[in-house]
Amino acid sequence: MQYLAYLHKFVDGDWLLAIASYNTGEGNVRKAVRRNRARSMPTDFWNLSLSKETTAYVPRLLALVELVRNPDRYNITLPTLVDEPQFVIADVGGQLDLALAAELAGIELDHLYAYNAGNNRWATDPGGPHRLVLPIEVAEDFKTALAAVPVNERIRWQRHKVKSGEAISQIAERYNTTIATIRSANQLRNNTIRADAYLMIPVASKALSDYGQSADERRNRKQNRPRSGNRIEHIVAAGESFWTVSRRYDIDLKQLAAWNGTAPRDTLSIGQKLVVWTDQAVPGNAISSNGTTRKVNYTVRNGDSLYLIASRFRTTISNLVRWNSIDKNKVLRPGQKLTIYVDVTAQSS
Numbered sequence: 001m002q003y004l005a006y007l008h009k010f011v012d013g014d015w016l017l018a019i020a021s022y023n024t025g026e027g028n029v030r031k032a033v034r035r036n037r038a039r040s041m042p043t044d045f046w047n048l049s050l051s052k053e054t055t056a057y058v059p060r061l062l063a064l065v066e067l068v069r070n071p072d073r074y075n076i077t078l079p080t081l082v083d084e085p086q087f088v089i090a091d092v093g094g095q096l097d098l099a100l101a102a103e104l105a106g107i108e109l110d111h112l113y114a115y116n117a118g119n120n121r122w123a124t125d126p127g128g129p130h131r132l133v134l135p136i137e138v139a140e141d142f143k144t145a146l147a148a149v150p151v152n153e154r155i156r157w158q159r160h161k162v163k164s165g166e167a168i169s170q171i172a173e174r175y176n177t178t179i180a181t182i183r184s185a186n187q188l189r190n191n192t193i194r195a196d197a198y199l200m201i202p203v204a205s206k207a208l209s210d211y212g213q214s215a216d217e218r219r220n221r222k223q224n225r226p227r228s229g230n231r232i233e234h235i236v237a238a239g240e241s242f243w244t245v246s247r248r249y250d251i252d253l254k255q256l257a258a259w260n261g262t263a264p265r266d267t268l269s270i271g272q273k274l275v276v277w278t279d280q281a282v283p284g285n286a287i288s289s290n291g292t293t294r295k296v297n298y299t300v301r302n303g304d305s306l307y308l309i310a311s312r313f314r315t316t317i318s319n320l321v322r323w324n325s326i327d328k329n330k331v332l333r334p335g336q337k338l339t340i341y342v343d344v345t346a347q348s349s
Contacts, residue, residue, distance in 0.1 A: 085136055087115065122211045157201065177202060220325070223275040324339055
């Protein structure tokens with residue numbers, strides 16, 4: 001609502017232009033207005049040259065308003081909504097594992113994500129705001145149950161001993177958390193850590209795959225959804241972007257981003273997996289644009305761990321997890337098969 005109010009002011013009080021801006025961005029609407037103005041053409045929504053999606057978006061919303069406002073005219077029966085509060089905002093006081101929160105509230109974890117769509121990981125943001133939206137009928141029981149859980153047990157912690165040469169970014173990758181979270185939890189002023197020092201790392205209480213509405217799991221589902229054409233797994237190399245990858249496979253940039261649950265302007269990471277669907281026959285589904293990435297089938301040995309394997313092949317734990325759809329919290333079994341995309345130049349450097 002705050003964003004819509006800002007857009008309404010940005011376009012001088014025109015709600016149709018505000019709604020169009022909400023869909024396509026205020027910059028695109030402003031450019032379209034300037035083009036029409038330069039040609040002495042009307043600058044209202046109906047006369048602007050905007051994308052096909054935005055041109056349809058505004059009329060669809062207006063149609064929806066009309067249907068809700070006058071359902072009888074269109075022979076539509078809408079459900080009756082009780083005019084009383086259905087949800088409450090519960091203060092949780094600090095970071096909280098969402099699986100634990102759902103258990104305390106007595107609701108499904110997916111439902112908790114639906115009520116709190118701003119949470120994209122397995123726990124609430126350590127920096128706050130420390131609150132959850134809950135159905136009103138479970139709120140009191142949740143507050144009572146949460147009060148009985150000690151603060152230090154609301155997130156599971158793991159004690160990590162820093163190895164020589166290990167960077168805080170590597171540790172964050174290993175535990176699927178952020179550098180900022182580790183620094184906050186350990187009161188670090190910067191990213192400098194000492195070998196043999198101990199860090200306390202917050203970790204999920206369940207397998208990450210159980211947090212089905214987290215950003216990572218939503219992306220996995222999008223990437224694994226069956227589509228027409230040949231499925232190619234492209235491993236991002238240094239210097240690549242959505243634009244260069246889309247040009248390589250001759251596909252639409254926005255479509256490529258949608259297949260992978262991202263935005264076209266997002267920055268890609270070296271080793272990141274992108275799923276590409278194309279009718280073309282592309283040799284080698286793991287070869288990067290510079291031809292230096294190779295697919296390796298690795299058999300787990302006694303004593304192996306994700307950390308050791310990632311270090312051996314100069315990649316990251318998150319890459320190993322993503323490439324093999326495995327739970328990083330489970331122990332690897334000797335003989336288990338892993339797929340690794342190796343940057344040849346990194347191995348020889």
